[in-house]
Amino acid sequence: MSESRFIYIGTDSGATTSKVGAVWEDGTTVSTRLLQHPTNAQKGPEAVVRGWVEAVDAFLREQGIGWDRVRGVGLAIPGPFRSYGVLDRSANLPESFAGFNVHEHYRNALSAKAGRPIPVTVGNDGDLGGVGEAQRVRGSGTGSVVMLAPGSGLGCAYVDGRGLPLTGDSLAGMEGGHMPAPLQVLGVPAYPCGCGRTWGCIEVYTTLAGLPRLLEAKLAEYPNHELARSDRPMKERAFALRGLAQRGDELALSIFDFQAKALGLHVANLAMALDPSYFVIGGGLMDPEATTDAFRERYLRIVRESADPFLFPNQRASMRIVPATLGDLSQAIGAALVALYRDRP
Structure with a gap:
């Protein structure tokens, strides 16, 4: 049944670890199992983006879901931002991330992996954690x-x-x-x-x-x-x-x-x-x-x-x-939900 349903992925990028979550097109959570991997921020922004894509790929393989089912991806990342998807200097990330267009680079990397355009939504990690918890409570x-x-x-x-x-x-x-x-x-x-x-x-x-x-x-x-x-x-x-x-x-x-x-x-x-x-x-x-x-x-x-x-x-x-109630998954699930909500007419 899962092969006929679309999925929205959420990536939560913390300073030390990044997490992956996902929701189906009806907003229900795909899995409550926490999948996380090192962010490796010390290796620079390009390496971090590659790690996110690898983590999403591992999540999809674990769930038995193909890239053709991925409808959109949300990214939760600490601010502040210079403009939408462009990072400013952050206390949580190395200085090399300042000015990095995380939206463009992550979208391009995901699209290359999927072989087709993948829309990406970027937001502050605290905001997107609130989105995940809001869905649960109401x-x-x-x-x-x-x-x-x-x-x-x-x-x-x-x-x-x-x-x-x-x-x-x-x-x-x-x-x-x-x-x-x-x-x-x-x-x-x-x-x-x-x-x-x-x-x-x-x-x-x-x-x-x-x-x-x-x-x-x-x-x-x-x-x-x-x-x-x-x-x-x-x-x-x-x-x-x-x-x-x-x-x-x-x-x-x-x-x-x-x-x-x-x-x-x-x-x-x-x-x-x-x-x-x-x-x-x-x-x-x-x-x-x-x-x-x-x-x-x-x-x-x-x-x-x-x-x-x-x-x-x-x-x-x-x-x-x-x-x-979502614990460490709140921001990844919230990122996935915002990708879903942005895709709705």
Whole structure:
């Protein structure tokens, strides 16, 4: 049956590994098995593109699907972009990628492999991860979705009723991690962000990027804690917090409670502008393999309780805040879905 159906491929290019996913023409996922390979960014952009094509070819062979069934390909890749499909300088990729027209090169390489033109859609990896999660959470509905994914930074995406992400006129839409946090409510100073802004980007208070500063401030309240006695750099000590929180450590839990509160305030802030039906919370803290059920439930409860006082009554009654479910496949599946949606009349 699969040989008579068209397929849309999604490539998720991370800094270290790239992943492949796919959907059928009706939007259902072809496989939930994670296929990934090294990005090899240090070998240069041309080598990376060749690796993507080889990975797609391996995926198709594994599924028993021919290239003649491939209708389109989506690429999820970290921004920023100089123009559509042309990369700018990125903290996640070597400098040799700046100015590289990834859209043109990937399209040409795929078309050469398939022996016919293959349309390619390119988008920010965070945006396309939101597309994948949006389809899962709303099913056949059309409610809009915001995804917030705290990790090393804060991935943000807004997905409209058609399933497409907000990219913005300069391709910098939904860089919500660099909006200022409501510091007067959180009761903290304006920590500088890696982006260069000093107004207190919300990313610093909700992700790994700000954990060392939050931990350093909190240790004054716990002078006998093992992390207070450690002589390791603060950044290394911060990496231990997630594991400690899963074991009920009071200090670690208090820091993640603070991050959940900050994220909840950001939910309320974004709800004022975007008024979505759903907020999907992703990132490593929502990973069932890395965190306990109790931890995830506590985190989401605090997000909700922190947002509610600042929402309009209708939003409090109808807006849902739910965990992400696709994990590492979200961006590849989202890229495939955008290729599908762009192909529809």
